[in-house]
Amino acid sequence: MTRLLLLLLTSSATLLVFGLWIPLKAVLAQEMLEVAWAESQARQTESRPWPWADTWPVxxxxxxxxxxxxxxxxxxxxESLAFGPGRLAGDDDGNGAVIIAGHRDTHFRGLNVLETGNEIRLQGRNGRWRSYRVENTRVVDSRSELIDTQRLPGGTLLLVTCYPFNSVDAGGPLRYVVRARAAGITAPREQIDTVTRI
Structure with a gap:
């Protein structure tokens, strides 16, 4: 009976650790990334958050x-998305269109509450902030709809994550897309078209 109880407790603890590993890793990594980001801004260069990292804060x-x-x-x-959202397109100055992707169960878990007019801010390595306003949100099937980054007007920000938010099945074809425009910039509302898979 004691062995069975010990086995149950050990199994439960193991499952708990595995269940919390990704969210815990995301939180701890953001702390290390804060330091690397501060160093990147101070030195105006790529600063890796740990020696073996194959990515850096942008x-x-x-x-x-x-x-x-x-x-x-x-x-x-x-590998990098486990630590934080990643930039798919855009430059350090934020002049063109910017596309950022992240996991629905960690960093981008709250995107579904954003509404038209909500503010999103993006800071570049130079320390300047650029303000965006949400234009719309929608669900996209990545098997049939693609993003042509060449057709996105400057000042566009897309935040992309998997959908649905509460699904236990990871890696499905649906994506939740938040589209925002830089404050003070107006452009025609064109469709997201073909070329780059999201």
């Missing part, structure tokens, strides 16, 4: 509606 994303601020990483391969 921006800070603030979403006042969610009372949240996070470091954005270069690139969006699977």
């Amino acid at each position: 921006a800070r994303l603030a979403i006042p509606e969610l009372n949240d601020s996070m470091i954005v990483l270069a690139d969006t391969h699977g």
Whole structure:
């Protein structure tokens, strides 16, 4: 009976650790990324958060509606997205269109509460903040709808995550897309068209 109880407790603890590992890693990584971001801004150069990192901070994303601020990483391969959202497109000055992707169950878990008019802010390495306003949100099937980054007007910010938010199945084809425009910039409302898979 004691062995069975010990086995149950050990199994439960193991499952709990595995269940909390990704969210815990995301929180701890953001602390290390804060330091790397401060160093990147001070030195105006790429600063890796740990010696073996294959990514580095490129921006800070603030979403006042969610009372949240996070470091954005270069690139969006699977390993880096575990630590923070990644920039798919855009430059350090924020002049063109910017696309940022993140996991629905960690950094981008609150995107579904954003509404038209909500503010999103993006800070570049130079320390300047650029303010955006949410234009719309929508669900996209990544098997049939793509983003042509060449057709997105300057001043566009897209935040992309998997959908649905509460799904237990990871990696499905649906994406939740928040589209925002830089404050003071107006452009025609064109469709998201073909070329780059989201």
